[in-house]
Amino acid sequence: MTQPLDRVRSQVNQIILGKDHQIRLALSCLLAGGHLLIEDIPGVGKTTLAHALATTLGLNFQRIQFTSDLLPADIIGVSVYDRDNASFKFHPGPIFTQVLLADEVNRATPKTQSALLEAMEERQVTTEGETRPLPEPFFVIATQNPSHQVGTFPLPESQLDRFLMRIHLGYPGAEAERALLQGTSRRDMLNELKACMSPEELAELRLGVGRVHASPALIDYLQALIRHTRTSSEFLSGLSPRAGLALLHAARAWALMDGRGEVLPEDLQAVIPGVVGHRLHASGQHGKVNGADVAASLICAVAIP
Amino acid sequence: MNNGALDRRDIAWMTLSMALVTLPHAERLPLWISGLAVLVIGWRLYIAWTARALPRKWLLLVLVAAASGGVYLSFGTLFGRDSGVALLVVMLTLKLLEMKNLRDAMIVIFLSYFVVLTEFLYSQTIPTALLMLVGVWVVTATMIGLQSHNSAMRYQEKLRLSGKMLAQAAPLMLILFLLFPRVQGPLWGLPRDAFSGVTGLTDSMSPGTLSQLSLSDAVAFRVQFQGDMPKPTQLYWRGPVLWYFDGMSWHMGITFEGNPPSYSPGGASVSYTVTLEPHDKRWLFALDLPAKLVPNSRFTADFQMLSNTPIRQRTRYEMTSHTSYRLGYEGLTGFERRRALQLPDGYNWRARALAENMRRAARDDRDMMEQVLGMFRTQKFFYTLTPPLLGEHPVDDFLFNTRSGFCEHYASAFVFLMRAAGVPARVVTGYQGGELNPVGNYMIVRQSEAHAWAEVWFEEAGWVRVDPTAAVSPLRVESGLAAAVPASSSLPLLARGDMEWLRQVRFTWDSLANSWNQWVLGYNPERQYWLLSRVGLDRATWQTLTVILVLTTTLITLVFAFAMLRHLSQRARDPAAVLYRKFCRKLARRGTRREPSEGPLTFAARARARYPNQAAAIDAITDLYIKLRYGKLEGRDAVKELKQRVSDLKV
Structure with missing residues (x-):
């Protein structure tokens, strides 16, 4: 496929x-x-x-x-x-x-x-x-x-x-x-x-994205990521539910492109810089203006459950 | 915390836990308090379900005043154990009507805990402790439910969490129990009225006293023998000695505390430990005749052992006795002789006449005794638990009319006849026999073993123990009460010989209760000292104990805190996740540590590069893990395979 x-x-x-x-x-x-x-x-x-x-x-x-x-x-x-x-x-x-x-x-x-x-x-x-x-x-x-x-x-x-x-x-x-x-x-x-x-073929692929399995363990990880953006003082404001959905969607597509039927933490981590970079803003004192830095610090800060 | 408002579920839990902790008190409380509690609980639930307003302040004040008045009228005081508990229960109940917000609810919770504690003022047995544990469990679950973030919890979850918290508290409880510096005796005195219900021997005896007592299964004391047990016929546990007869009942008369006459022991001594149940009197029971004194007690002139204070808590003492002895052979003082011959004028004429006839026929004092015992033995005298009532001249009535009686009748008649014949004699009460518990290998002496016998004084020989009951019913002394009375008699359940399994159960249970008494309730400074010296802590002062206590509790708290933090960070209880962590630990020991935010594929790639030999195994494990944890693969076989692969991995 x-x-x-x-x-x-x-x-x-x-x-x-x-x-x-x-x-x-x-x-x-x-x-x-x-x-x-x-x-x-x-x-x-x-x-x-x-x-x-x-x-x-x-x-x-x-x-x-x-x-x-x-x-x-x-x-x-x-x-x-x-x-x-x-x-x-x-x-x-x-x-x-x-x-x-x-x-x-x-x-x-x-x-x-x-x-x-x-x-x-x-x-x-x-x-x-x-x-x-x-x-x-x-x-x-x-x-x-x-x-x-x-x-x-x-x-x-x-x-x-x-x-x-x-x-x-x-x-x-x-x-x-x-x-x-x-x-x-x-x-x-x-x-x-x-x-x-x-x-x-394109339509079928797009349908296939929705069928990629996101296990409870992965949702745990996603939630931990989102929770961190909302509670940590590093960020001005946390990720919205729409951003959470966007992350999951993008990660599914990424997994599909890898030929896998399930989403892995790596898939989330791969799409985080793209999905989160323009949505999250570091609070002033941390000085990370760059979207990639913000994403990297988010990935590093949250352990995979 | 929630901002005050309590919902219906909270109210239901509060009332349930409150009812649960007060219920065991219900049988002791006046009926109106139980009624009031039921009414108030119903009222509070009605208010909660119909969302009505709570009663006004003035109404509550009136209720409180009325209830306090009621307690005062019922008990005649507001202080002391019974009225105190009643007041506590009443106030706890009424607090429900005032309970609007979380703060009030917490007060009810704490009061409920306190009510749990008061239960121990009445009973400290294992069942009570278990029942109270259930109370604490439910009250804690209620408190958990009151926290707003737990409000969505189902009741099973609340109970489980509460149980878990209690279980976590158990090691701390054990440490505190074992190491907390002990003081001799209870930490605070129980109120005076705490001993109103205890049974036991008293300082007087009239027909029916002992047969009443022998219907009771209650344990009088337990005995652990060091070495061999004496023969059943020697098991006379000496209690009150009665000198004075008023025609109907026997009394102690004046007791002389001080140096008892010395006696010359014959044969070996018996050593044992007695654990005496509280009986609110001063007697300490020991086998005839005790060879030493219990600390803080004294002997009377007739070898009763009296504690300096009434026995109000379970008391344990070491004792040594000589079962064969010669006592008082040096002679009697005039005063003693007068007391040992005292008889009231104007009673029991026929018995007196009989005694004088027998005395004339007898060769000497001993022959006189033999004649009386022979009369009991040969003529139609019966041993029964339910003797007929006796009239104005009880000895006459017994000897010539009813002729059936319990030990007190025989002892009383015997001593009467001896005295009437001019032979000094006295009544001794106490316990005879005892039941060996094969489970714990100790002896249980119950109230049903209460007994009365006689001591007669002879020239040269001194005081000699004579048991007239043995003349009528030798079995009573040799095999116990059950063997001596007809099977149809209403014996206490435990004294019966049949129903072997029931006895077995009871023996096991009593053995448990005995250990509980010895090690939990009777855990005193000596026991603590002994226990600590066993683990190498000789001469532990309370300062040392306190230091150890603080250190161990801190340690336990830290261990729990650490475990909890670990648990929080590794929330997943997914078996695949657990196995994968094991796999990661294995690699970490070799220096390849997985970063917390490193995904399985990334880590596998890194590990593969580091250990090319194990690449296949690492890949297989990672693949299986991914399928189990992130894919749709399920099943025990896959988990088993993962487990196998992880344990097979050698790096």
């Missing part, structure tokens, strides 16, 4: 070099039915990753470059008066797609951001009193620049929470970078990319 997944992974790995872990995280995020936020400095391959994922999964793909003058209608679509029929006709925006790449999402104004994020949550769009469902499946892969860069509107916590995972790509390793420099252009490779998975 996980064979197509392996094909997907290896194909994406050929394009984004030396980032297997991130690719697995991204895949588990999508398998778990969540939206993905990729945060990093420009030029490390965020867009390429999103594009490669979409194509390889055999989904249709749209891209919006977010700018500060982007309006909600630019995303959702507009109704235009049709003289022949003497009525308004809705022209769907780029959001009506299976994978939406929202590039540099934090450069748009909050108003536009919230239009996107509402669609992400509801999986439908309402304009002029009419509700239109979005295609199934519907994934948003958003990229953003680190918020300290100029000209950005950082996403508020409530909207960050809509993303199941936030991952960082980081610089490639020396070897990967060398291969990248010597190899063919990524753009050409993307154009030649073929789908490795049928829509049915």
